[in-house]
Amino acid sequence: MSSGFGLSAGARAALLNRLSKRGAALAAPEAPAEGPGRDLSTLPGMRDFETMREAGAALGIESPYFRPHDGVAGGRSSIGGRGVINFASYNYLGLNGDPRVAAAAKAAIDRHGVSASASRLASGERPLHGALEAALAAHHGAEACLALVSGHATNVTVIGHLLGPRDLILHDRLIHNSVAEGARLSGARRIAFAHNDWQAAEGELAAHRRRHGRALIVIEGHYSMDGDLPDLPRFAALARRHDALLMVDEAHSIGVLGATGRGIAEQCGADPGLVDIWMGTLSKTLSSCGGYIAGRQRLVDWLRHTAPGFVYSVGLAPPLAASALESLRILGAEPWRVAKLQANAALFLRLAREAGFDTGSSAGLGIVPIILGSSVAAARLAAAAFEAGVNVQPILFPVVPEGSARLRFFLSSEHSAEEIERTVAILAAARDGAAAQLAS
Template identity: 90%
Template sequence: MTQNFGLSAGARAALLSRLSRRGTHAEPEAPAEGPGRDLGTLPGMRDLEAMRAAGAALGIESPYFRPHEGIAGGRSTIGNRSTINFASYNYLGLNGDPRVAAAAKAAIDRYGVSASASRLASGERPIHAALEAALAAHYGAEACITLVSGHATNVTVIGQLLGPRDLILHDRLIHNSVSEGARLSGARRIAFAHNDWQAAERELAAQRRRHGRALLVIEGHYSMDGDLPDLARFAEVARRHDALLMVDEAHAIGVLGATGRGLAEQCGADPGLVDIWMGTLSKTLSSCGGYIAGRRELIDLLRHTAPGFVYSVGLAPPLAASALESLRILHAEPWRVARLQANAALFLRLAREAGFDTGHSAGLGIVPVILGSSVRAARLAAAAFEAGVNVQPILFPVVPEGSARLRFFLSAEHSPAEIGQSCAILAAARDGAALLRAS
């Protein structure tokens, strides 16, 4: 992490200066490493030290890497204390469902814990094909491929499909994995204003003829803001300018649409408008990994050329089995989606009534509480945790300075009473901090 808690440039410089003077009265140091071996000069190292020093100076304990001592759903146990939990992607409460656990255990009994090799070599198992067929059917696509990491899926697929002569156009708030994939590809990369299809059109109109292939990338449900794009409009733009359209559904599957089928269902659009559907197995599908669904020729190419698939061990059989069973339950029990969406809508309404800025959240699964100051966000998260509500602060530079926030992930497992209690705790913590500042 490289957050600086919203410190001014002068305060940050003072912290760094103080850090640089540490140890001046300690035992003589060993001979200094050469610049090539000095880990203190690695990118981000000094910012990490400044962030830690700022947290200590402000009396804020780091909210990161807290161990959850059991299943993290609507509630979780942290430090032997039960908390209302808004920091997990367990949207439909399937992580811990006995049927999902049983599917994973059966796969272990049949195939073992690991695939033990890349699938191209000898890691292929029948459960892989079953999961991929189910995901392809979910999107009405011809085929699908699964990989061991959601982040690596975007990196390796975008990095493989595009090259230096090509163009990648993406939303300004796109996930880091897309940015890293674009960087790996060497393609020209242009970011357009968030959810602004007209800005995307202007960029494509100006740049398209200068490049060989073009890829337009958006997300189905943006994890920092909880909003969503106009799929039909972006699809029109892509087709008008002979570009491929890719949609990252990491936070959309199981969350958007009346039955959780994602952005296309939410927008009432044909899923065939999208050339590349990408998603992860680690959220609604309570597993780990990523997938790409699309035309058969695309999937066949990736199976034989994408480095993150060809040179990586195959998806662990119990993870494939748990994702497959979660997908089956998603389709069989749409009431889970309805409950999630009702919970998110309730949280959104109560947060707004309490005077919190929730941005443009659609209230479908993710609701930010935007506080502006990184210090304020960190302190409010600490106060909420002390009162039994676990929510993560999102600080600069993960979001732009001045837009630090608390990010609430809702679950079908939350009760209306827990949501009301949490909003009340948040408002009380905010008002208490305001009184302290006034005094």
């Protein structure tokens, strides 16, 4: 597949020559005005970023990032006045744009205004906060919940606050950046284990657990890069064997996994009480913005009064709390949305595989990657798809290692079977057309 969208030897040599000249220019930056501290070319990752941007320009590939959507982005959207089938939104159940959710947000604005205007510990507490947290705790079968203004910041502040230099954090190799940043902030020893490999995690625990005070295992319920799932009961069992806490990031699980969208515990038929810390986001299925932690009352009370990202941050905006609460209510009342999403994802996965695409380890429950290998291949196929009316984002080096670049499809309950069939046909035609052109 990657060879079909690859470059000819001559084109590849020309591109490498151009990029090598660019790299030489970056290696010898202009003399900074006031010393090396003002030399922006030495910022972390700056050279890789500028080299990749230059590669896109050299290949004539327009950047697919930061394209503004004209309105609500769900299974369909409008970009630059042109309608597209949209696979680049986490609006899994079509609740962002639902008039009931919008009405709840507008009512909250009328009553409380747009902002909480202060930390909740000070004077930013509103009744909606408690109502949302109670509903989320019930959703996870937990004793209590705490909502924060950012999903990324939730992982950073909670992990950074929970662990210290004497402690140990084990996480999946493909864990989200927010977990890695939280681990770095904590100062704890951090060990990444092979993706979804509970036996590798147990081996690391057996080797290192006794040297550390507290241990935390962090996994995701649904991995956004590959669309696959962990064996939750296995991870829960090993956490108890080694006296470790288990934290599960459910950012892409709620509304996606399980018959009623309750997440990985429902999907696996596991007792949610096996997990010590549930983390989730409000910005995807729940059509809002923010993050939350659900777990034991004692933990949540402690975080509520001591976690820096909560204590020193403004409270969740009232319309965002209201929209998340209403979305959660609709999720519980309309499980057909979850069934439709899962059927759409299963159809996309089957058709993509039948067309000869590599979909990796996707479970086909909401996220399906098409792995192309080279970043050039992924960027070109995304561009061809967009030209044909399909919006999908390529994931390129250095976000993923070169050799595993991909297009990442987020399915929605709003997609129709015809749209999914048409999308796979567009992708296959673009791939085959490029291969034929290269062969000629």
